[in-house]
Amino acid sequence: MSRILVAMSGGVDSSVAAALLHEQGHEVVGVWMRLHDVADSYSEFKKSCCSLDAADDARRVAAQLDIPFYVMNLEREFDAGVLQPFLDAYMSGETPSPCVDCNTYVKFGALLGRARHMYECEAVATGHYARRDIGPDGRARLLRARDADKDQTYFLYGLRQDQLEHARFPLGELTKPEVRDVARGLDLATAEKPESQEICFVPGGDYRDALRDRAGWIPEPGPLLDSDGGLVGEHRGLPAYTVGQRQGLGVALGEPRYVSRMDPLTNTITLGRRQDLETTTIDLERTSFISGDAPRQRDPFEAAIRIRHRATPIAATIRPASADEPARGGRWIVETETPVWAVAPGQAAVLYDGEVVIGGGRIARPVSGAPPAVELVGSSG
């Protein structure tokens, strides 16, 4: 049995992940990662030993399991790999997926690197709802969790083979209620702890506070255009909006309008009617494939695509944007069988072959200047 480092967040999922591995006889080392300074908000001195509730919860569970437990500071790595890209994305009118970056660059990035190079660990385990196995070709595969509702593979699509080889997901075969049952059965301190819904470094849930505090964002108003190009109002600064947003636009144009496109170069937001935000074409950039190679020698292939966490995957055909797209970091074009709505540049898009995660990428801004509209009879133009 090997030494496995479990990333313990202080929540019930990672608590049970640690418990299961421990029960299986692995040498489990629990680590709570300090990724940012949110816990310091209320302390008088930044480096005082203030009570970090999440770390305390993780520590209590580790004590119950009688496993070593440490707090590891990865603030610098988190800042480089997650926080700065998050801020940069919003400042350029995109909607980031920070949890994807955190898995790729921090949990199975910086943390896994240290676990293997410094602490002689075979793997890093997390409480993600996901499954990993070895496929027929001997390569590691990432599969959706048994609990389809909780499946978190959307956030894990960016893992490379070497990362996936050294990743463990003990909760993959369990449903959330079953996980809670395990926790209760072991009387773990976090058995009844409610789940956190917010981005971990944005306490209070409003990402604009993070933009103000961490990127010095000063809202810059700009034109709000309708889909015909006409000026219909003023927006309060690009980062405050997301594609598909309807609330807070301050326009009354009869039929509801939604944010359709955001252009940082002209500081313009273009609105559209509901149908204007539909498309069957999605451009992906910075793509990666779990197997390490592009599927089928870069021929078009079929897959199901998810453009949001927990959305039902939609059938699509995917082809490379050129003849020599690299296996990692390339551009692929997705044509969906049925229209998708409010495709937001910057967000992750993940490709599935049934249960198996093929890979994914970031949704790119549409290549052409025109909004990605489906041509409808009678649409404005």
Next chain:
Amino acid sequence: MPIYLDHAATTPLRRDVLDAMLPFLTESFGNPSSAHAYGRAARAALDGAHETVAGRVNAQSREVVFTSGGTEANNLALKGAAWAGKARGHRIVTSAVEHHAVGHTLRYLEKFGFEVVELPVDRYGRIDPDQLEAALNDKTILVSIMLANNEVGTIQPVEEIAARVRARKGIVLHVDAVQAAPYVDLDVELMGADLVSMSAHKFEGPKGVGVLYVRHGTHILAQQQGGTQERHRRAGTENVAGAVGFATAYDLACAERADLIGRLAAQRDRLAAAILALPGVELTGHPKDRLPGLLSIVARDTDGSAVAMSLDLEGIACSVGSACTSGSTEVSHVLTAMGYPEEEARGALRLSLGRTTTDDEMSVACDVVPRVVASMRMGSVAVAADPLNQGVPA
């Protein structure tokens, strides 16, 4: 359980001390302020504890104030002397390497108008008595200097410091002797100090008990109100068991000090030889004027907290300096004040031996610690080359 090499953080409770305390945790539970037989028995024990401690530091029984620990003793000394002296002046002089119990308390006092002057230190962490003297002015009411540093073990020239302070009138000298007490003879007359802080758990006494020596005639404002205990200097029903524990532990420590110092220094030198044999590892603090059992180093290209974590997994308990479980990235203010750049200070490690450390444990440590430091260095270099573990660039 791992081999314990973190005696600077705390020490095991000595069996003799536990035995001395037990009656006061069981049948002899009286409140020393009570007039009846139970109270009198407790009072007698408490008086005995005062006398024992006083005897060992060359003070009077009434000059010993029991507190809840070293931190409270420091708080009482600093706040007590500052508020008592405010009418006369507002300047407090200290060093840049004090323990947080002193440093944070002084920062707190700054908010109320006190001026805190932090003297720089040399590369060993010692202040210059001339610089100290130059910092004393008509408004100075208090000087606070630690006798021995908890992170690097350096012993300050307290007698010289006291001479400079005494040369002027009206300045109270506080010496934080928390880390020094087990190993340095504390004669308050020789030291020339007005206030001295001590903590029982540093010399195999119980946690939660400390002493502030208050020279008769030194005026301090009590910080805890609610009773007349400890001659109006520290209200609250006395922790008789704790006081007895403190006194018993300190008495034993003083009696055995001479032998202990020699043995600890030899063990430490043995471990130092093994670790300093590695390239890029340097002793921090003064090479001679330092606590006998404290081995503090910086190891190039390592992260001290990572090394300590790895050592814990290998069965050796030590620390990086001041323990902090919140995982902050800030490096030691002590090493920074001593002139170590941040990247070097990050490689700090502290191993501290004590009376209970055995030669067999030393043998294991001499084998394991250098090996782990070397392997952690290799690992740190690998991690530094690819901090986000992104593999070979495409």
